[in-house]
Amino acid sequence: NLSDRLERSFKIIKGEGKITEINVAETLKDVRRALLDADVNYKVAKTFTDTVKQKALGMNVLTAVKPGQLMVKIVHDELATLMGGESVGLQLTNRPAIILMSGLQGSGKTTFSGKLANLLKGKQHKNPLLVACDVYRPAAIEQLKVVAQQVGVPVYSEPDNKNVVEIATNAIREAKAKGNDVVIVDTAGRLAVDEEMMDEIYRLKQALNPDETLFVVDSMTGQDAVNTAREFNDRLDIDGVVLTKLDGDTRGGAALSIRTVVTKPIKFVGTGEKMEAVDVFHPERMADRILGMGDIVSLVERAQEQFDEEEAKRLQKKIQKNKFDFNDFLKQIEQIKKMGNLKDLASMIPGVGKAIKDVDIDDNAFKGIEAIIKSMTPKERTNPEILNNSRRQRIAKGSGTNIQEVNKLIKQFDQTRKMMKMMTGSNMAKMAGMASK
Numbered sequence: 134n135l136s137d138r139l140e141r142s143f144k145i146i147k148g149e150g151k152i153t154e155i156n157v158a159e160t161l162k163d164v165r166r167a168l169l170d171a172d173v174n175y176k177v178a179k180t181f182t183d184t185v186k187q188k189a190l191g192m193n194v195l196t197a198v199k200p201g202q203l204m205v206k207i208v209h210d211e212l213a214t215l216m217g218g219e220s221v222g223l224q225l226t227n228r229p230a231i232i233l234m235s236g237l238q239g240s241g242k243t244t245f246s247g248k249l250a251n252l253l254k255g256k257q258h259k260n261p262l263l264v265a266c267d268v269y270r271p272a273a274i275e276q277l278k279v280v281a282q283q284v285g286v287p288v289y290s291e292p293d294n295k296n297v298v299e300i301a302t303n304a305i306r307e308a309k310a311k312g313n314d315v316v317i318v319d320t321a322g323r324l325a326v327d328e329e330m331m332d333e334i335y336r337l338k339q340a341l342n343p344d345e346t347l348f349v350v351d352s353m354t355g356q357d358a359v360n361t362a363r364e365f366n367d368r369l370d371i372d373g374v375v376l377t378k379l380d381g382d383t384r385g386g387a388a389l390s391i392r393t394v395v396t397k398p399i400k401f402v403g404t405g406e407k408m409e410a411v412d413v414f415h416p417e418r419m420a421d422r423i424l425g426m427g428d429i430v431s432l433v434e435r436a437q438e439q440f441d442e443e444e445a446k447r448l449q450k451k452i453q454k455n456k457f458d459f460n461d462f463l464k465q466i467e468q469i470k471k472m473g474n475l476k477d478l479a480s481m482i483p484g485v486g487k488a489i490k491d492v493d494i495d496d497n498a499f500k501g502i503e504a505i506i507k508s509m510t511p512k513e514r515t516n517p518e519i520l521n522n523s524r525r526q527r528i529a530k531g532s533g534t535n536i537q538e539v540n541k542l543i544k545q546f547d548q549t550r551k552m553m554k555m556m557t558g559s560n561m562a563k564m565a566g567m568a569s570k
């Protein structure tokens with residue numbers, strides 16, 4: 134998947150410790166290829182990689198984060214931003230609120246009408262009415278009725294009337310009379326954009342003045358989806374996009390292209406034929422999907438937040454000079470603690486999660502250690518050599534521990550210091566980075 138590819142292309146290049154013009158160019162070739170594979174429009178992919186390049190080169194590489202991972206994160210964030218950043222919900226203000234479906238035949242309008250009615254009924258306690266305005270195929274009304282029955286929502290239809298504006302207007306009157314607060318208008322589509330269809334849906338929109346005009350599109354149609362979205366938007370000025378058939382292994386690149394070309398939010402995704410198979414669109418999750426990765430992004434993110442590059446450099450110098458002291462030790466513990474629950478953190482490391490599922494990692498493990506260090510005087514912290522027996526006794530009392538624990542900690546500290554010195558050019562921040570490989 135893409136995130137592996139990104140990391141790999143960084144590893145091939147020597148001097149992987151830095152994001153440079155050369156390895157960025159190499160990596161972005163991969164990104165561009167992967168985006169095209171995921172159905173992203175060529176121009177969108179190009180603009181995208183240019184933006185990422187600017188960002189990557191302007192970024193300082195943190196000790197705790199591998200450049201390959203950082204690239205993954207930059208790409209991920211940029212993808213999410215391009216897709217709108219945040220989820221956008223429906224704006225339903227009128228009573229009844231009117232939602233108009235548009236899109237080609239087979240895109241999933243009827244199915245999504247049912248799914249949406251179900252969502253509004255369940256989550257928002259609405260009382261929706263479905264309206265059958267696909268009057269060209271006799272089976273269309275039947276299909277909407279079947280869907281409606283599955284979710285327990287009424288359908289308004291006029292089998293002998295071909296005037297969709299009239300049907301919809303009557304339906305709204307009925308909704309008012311019966312207390313339905315949302316009216317969902319399912320319409321006819323054609324196999325390709327044509328004038329007659331566009332004219333009909335345009336007249337419907339003019340007459341109904343809907344709260345939401347949604348454009349429903351099959352995500353498996355790739356580049357065609359983008360062109361169709363553009364044509365519908367030009368004519369209807371849609372309020373949002375519904376991306377259907379995002380189940381299976383559809384990569385979802387269409388989401389990125391549509392959003393970029395049409396600049397209207399994607400509001401929902403359909404993920405199957407069942408009425409429950411629908412989700413509110415989350416740009417972040419779609420970015421994950423396009424990249425094909427799991428929690429690695431959040432791991433990088435937390436590491437990045439918590440490890441201050443300057444601090445890491447300062448520590449490295451101290452270790453090399455064998456000046457690493459208890460103050461530094463305490464700081465490191467605080468940083469590790471800031472990163473959150475240790476078990477959570479460890480479980481995000483690929484391959485480790487399963488292994489530690491049943492292991493007990495105690496977040497209080499540091500409590501005693503912290504208490505002991507805090508009971509030391511500043512002089513003792515910077516010069517651990519002076520910690521003789523009477524000092525140790527005092528510290529044990531002050532920290533509410535005992536002499537054995539104090540001795541143990543000091544011994545551990547000495548060992549750590551020796552080990553650190555042996556691994557010159559290393560520090561705990563870096564070790565955390567290594568662990569997340």
Ligand code: GDP
Nearest residue numbers: 238239240241242243244377378403404405406
């Ligand atoms: P319409 O012509 O726009 O009304 O499209 P339909 O709602 O009739 O859907 C066309 C076909 O796509 C039907 O067989 C649906 O079951 C199927 N379909 C709709 N949405 C999804 C989806 O999210 N996932 C899958 N796998 N199939 C879908």
Ligand code: MG
Nearest residue numbers: 242243267273
């Ligand atoms: Mg239909």
